[in-house]
Amino acid sequence: MGRRVQFLLAAAVVVAFLSATGSAFASTVCKKGCSFTGVQAAIGAASPGETITIKAGNYFENVTVNKSVTLQGAGGHTVILPAVSKPVCAGGSLCPGASNIILVEANNVTVTNLKLEGDNPNLTSGVVVGGKDIDARNGIITNHNSPSAPFTGLTVSKVTVADVYLRGIYASTSGGTYDFNHDTVENVQGENNSIAMFSFEGSGQMVSNKVSSANDAISANWSKGTQFLNNVVTKSGSGVHTDNNGGAGGSADLIQGNKISQCTTNGYGIFVFVPYVSATVESNKVQGCSVGLATFGSAVKGQGPTFSNNKIDGSGAATTEPGTFGAYLTTDEVGFGFSDMTATLTHNSFMHFTTGVLVTQTKPTSGPAGGQATVTASQNTIHTNGTGADGETGTIVNAKNNWWGCKQGPNNSPKCDTAVGTVGYTPWLTSKP
Numbered sequence: 001m002g003r004r005v006q007f008l009l010a011a012a013v014v015v016a017f018l019s020a021t022g023s024a025f026a027s028t029v030c031k032k033g034c035s036f037t038g039v040q041a042a043i044g045a046a047s048p049g050e051t052i053t054i055k056a057g058n059y060f061e062n063v064t065v066n067k068s069v070t071l072q073g074a075g076g077h078t079v080i081l082p083a084v085s086k087p088v089c090a091g092g093s094l095c096p097g098a099s100n101i102i103l104v105e106a107n108n109v110t111v112t113n114l115k116l117e118g119d120n121p122n123l124t125s126g127v128v129v130g131g132k133d134i135d136a137r138n139g140i141i142t143n144h145n146s147p148s149a150p151f152t153g154l155t156v157s158k159v160t161v162a163d164v165y166l167r168g169i170y171a172s173t174s175g176g177t178y179d180f181n182h183d184t185v186e187n188v189q190g191e192n193n194s195i196a197m198f199s200f201e202g203s204g205q206m207v208s209n210k211v212s213s214a215n216d217a218i219s220a221n222w223s224k225g226t227q228f229l230n231n232v233v234t235k236s237g238s239g240v241h242t243d244n245n246g247g248a249g250g251s252a253d254l255i256q257g258n259k260i261s262q263c264t265t266n267g268y269g270i271f272v273f274v275p276y277v278s279a280t281v282e283s284n285k286v287q288g289c290s291v292g293l294a295t296f297g298s299a300v301k302g303q304g305p306t307f308s309n310n311k312i313d314g315s316g317a318a319t320t321e322p323g324t325f326g327a328y329l330t331t332d333e334v335g336f337g338f339s340d341m342t343a344t345l346t347h348n349s350f351m352h353f354t355t356g357v358l359v360t361q362t363k364p365t366s367g368p369a370g371g372q373a374t375v376t377a378s379q380n381t382i383h384t385n386g387t388g389a390d391g392e393t394g395t396i397v398n399a400k401n402n403w404w405g406c407k408q409g410p411n412n413s414p415k416c417d418t419a420v421g422t423v424g425y426t427p428w429l430t431s432k433p
Contacts, residue, residue, distance in 0.1 A: 039063050039071065039080065048106075054078050060120060066105040068153075073114025076160060080116050085123040085135035087165035087190060093172060094145055098137040101164070105143045108153035116140065118164035130187040130213055132163040139185075141170040150175035150202070158182045165190035168214070171199040174248070175224075178204035189215045189237075196236070199226060201248045211236060217260075219243065224250025230257040238268040239286065246277030247299060253279040263289035265318040272305040274298060274333055282308045288316035292350065294328040297339035297371060304342035314353035314385075323354030326385065331361040331371035338362055340371040347433065349381040356385035356417060357399075360392040377402060379433045388417025395422050403429040 036042045038061050042052045051070040056077035062084050065071070082099045089095035101116045118136035127134045139161035142151045150173035161168040161183070168185040171178040178199060185196040196214035197206055203224040209231045211217040217236040220226045221243045233239040239260030242253045252275075260269045269286030271294035272279050286292045292312035298304050312326045327350060331341045341361070350356035357380075361373040373395040382388045383405030391397035399419060404410040407430040410419035419425040 043067060043069060043071075054114060060122070062100060062103070064103045064105060065109050065111075068106050068108040070110040070112065071102075071114065072110075072112050075113050075158075076115045078114040080114065081120040082118065082123075082136040083120070085120065085125045087118075087125055087127045087134045087137045089137070093138060093141065093167055093170065094143065095137075099135055100138045100141055101136050101161075102140045103138075103143055104140065104151060104154055105146050105148065107151050109151070110155040110157070111140060111159055112155070112157045113159070115160040115162070116164075117162055119162075127165065127190065129165065129190050130163065132187060134163055134165045134190060136164045138167040139164045139169055139188075141167055142173045142176060144172045144174065144200075146173075149173040152177040154178045156180045156183055160184040160186070161188075161196075162186045164188055166194050167198060168196040168211075169198070170195070171202050171204065174201035174222075176202040176204075178202060179207075180209060181205070181207040183209045185209065185211045185214065185217075187213045189213060191215070195219055199223065202226075203250055205229065206231060216241070218258075220245070220253065222248045223253050224248055226253045228253070228255045228258060231259075233258065233260045234262045235264065236260075236267065237264050239263070239270055239289070240284075241268070241271045241273060242275070242279055243273040244299065245272070245275045245279055246303075252277040255279065255281045256283055258284045260284070260289065261287045263317065266290045266321055267318075268294055269312065270310075271295060274336065274339070275303055275305065276300050278303050279305045280308070281305050281310065283310065285311045285313075287313040288318075289314070290317045290319040290321060290324045291328045292326045292353070293348075294325075295330070295341060295343050297331050297333040297337075297341050299339065301340050302342055304344070306344040306346070307348055308344075308346045310348045312348060312350050312353075314351065317353075323386070325358045326350030326353040326356040326382075327358070329357070329359045329373065329375055331373050338370040341373045343375050345375065345377040345380055347379045351381075351384045353385045355387045355390050356382040357389040357397075358392075359390070359395045359397050359422075361394050363394075372396070375399075379429075381432060383417050385417050387420060389419045389423045389425070391420075391422030393421070397421070397423045399423045399425045400427060401429055403432045407431065 048068040086099040194215040201222040205227040217233040269289040406415040409428040
C-alpha cells in the first residue's frame with residue numbers, strides 16, 4: 001500500500017479564473033504548503049503509489065497519468081472536462097491530436113469517484129451527438145502507442161463518463177489487465193465504431209456497470225479472458241459482445257447476469273463473434289432487442305458458445321429488418337468469410353420474436369464453401385413466437401426435449417410454436433421446464 005498524500009485540489013474553479021483556452025487555475029492546499037494549478041500538476045508532484053485526492057469542482061484539463069497513482073474524487077461533484085476540443089481525427093482511437101480526458105501511461109493506475117464530462121461548455125466543436133457538442137474523443141484510455149505499453153492493473157471504479165465521441169473507458173494496450181466496476185457511461189455514439197467500455201487483447205473484468213445511449217455498450221476484442229458480470233445496458237446498439245476470444249491466448253470469456261433492454265433499431269443483446277475458445281453466456285436477461293443472442297462462425301472447429309438460463313424477450317424490439325430473432329446462429333463472419341459454427345442452448349426462454357431460434361449457413365457465391373452450422377438445443381422454452389425454430393438448408397439442429405408452448409409438441413396445436421426446416425424436435429417436453 002502506498003502512503004496517502006492529500007493533494008487537495010480546490011473546489012472553487014469559476015469562470016473568472018479561466019484562461020482563454022479553458023484551463024483551470026485551481027490552487028491546492030496541503031500540509032507542506034504546496035500549490036498546484038490542477039490535476040496534472042498534482043500528478044507531477046506525486047510519487048508512485050500515492051493517492052491524489054481531488055476536491056469537488058470543475059477541472060478543465062487533458063490529463064496524462066504517467067505514474068502508478070490513484071486519482072480519487074468526491075463523486076459526481078468532481079468533474080474533469082477536456083481543455084482541448086478534438087473529437088474527430090483520422091488514424092484510430094489515438095489519432096494525432098485526439099482529445100483524451102485521461103490518458104494512462106503507467107501500470108497500476110486507479111481512477112475512482114469522479115466524473116468525466118466530454119462536453120466543455122467553453123469550447124465549440126460543432127460535433128453534436130445526443131444533443132451535446134462533443135469535445136473529447138476518449139474518456140479514459142491507455143496509450144497503446146507508448147514504448148512502455150502494455151500497461152497492467154488499470155482500475156476504474158465508481159466513475160461516470162459522459163458525452164465522448166469514440167471510447168468511454170478503454171484498456172487498449174495488448175496484454176493489459178483491468179478492472180472496470182460500478183461505472184456509469186452515457187452517450188458514446190459518435191460513429192459506428194464507438195464503444196462505451198472496451199478492452200483489446202487483455203484480461204480482466206467489467207462488473208456492475210451501467211451503460212446507456214452507446215453504439216456498442218460493453219465489449220472485448222481478442223480477449224485473453226474477460227468476465228462481463230451484472231452490467232445493465234439500455235438504449236444501445238448492442239449490449240455485450242466478445243470478438244475473437246482466445247485468439248491471443250488465455251481463457252474463455254464469461255458473460256453472466258447482465259440486463260439489456262431497449263436496444264436501438266436492429267440492435268443486438270449479446271453476441272459471440274468468431275471465437276477460438278468456447279465462451280459461456282448464462283443467466284442474462286435481454287428484452288426489446290431485434291436479436292437477443294447470436295453467434296457468428298468460429299475460428300476453431302468445435303469451439304462455440306454455450307447459452308444457458310437466459311431469458312430473452314423480443315417485446316418492444318425496433319427493427320427495419322424482415323424479422324426479429326431470439327437466437328441467431330450463423331456460419332457468416334459478416335465480411336470476413338464463413339466458417340463452421342457450433343452452439344449449445346439449454347434452459348433458455350425465447351418469447352415474442354418473429355423466429356425464436358434461427359440456424360443458418362451461407363453458401364458464398366464464390367471461393368471456399370461455407371461452413372457447417374451445428375446446434376444442440378434442449379430444455380429450452382420456445383413459445384409465443386411467429387416461428388419457434390427454423391433450421392435452414394444444410395444445418396444440423398438437434399432440438400430434442402424442449403417446451404414449445406403445449407404438451408402436443410410443435411406443429412400440432414395452435415398453442416404450440418412451430419419447428420421447421422432441419423430442426424429435429426422429437427421427443428419434446430410435455431410440460432414447461
